[in-house]
Amino acid sequence: MIIKQGRKKLTDAKFLGKFTFGLMFRKIEPVVLETLSTTISNSTLHTCFVREPIDIVWVKDKKIVSLKQQVLPFKFKIVPGQPAQYIIEAKSGFIKKHKLKNGQNISLLS
Secondary structure, rough: OOOEEEEEEEEEEEEEEOOOOOOOOOOOOOOOEEOOOOOOHOOOOOOOOOOOOOEEEEOOOEEEEEEEEOOOOOOOEEEOOOOOEEEEEEEEHHHOOOOOOOOEEEEEOO
């Protein structure tokens, strides 16, 4: 999956779909998760068994709806500001590097 902002390619990411472990027990690389439905509870994450800090981007209708930077390992409840359709988990610094902000358009292309 390719993550783009406008015409600019931000990164390649692995699409993990629904019912996944995300970055738990994995090497830290960008991944995209699909939520079961667009509710806050289905968009909430934890970082148990994630080995290092990560950045999290929540996306709904091709717009960034919430961001969390440098989320530490073993945090049990990471709640977005709004529900999302997709969640991007990436290495800490991803948000700052690409200057991402709430409300920006972002494309997820397979």
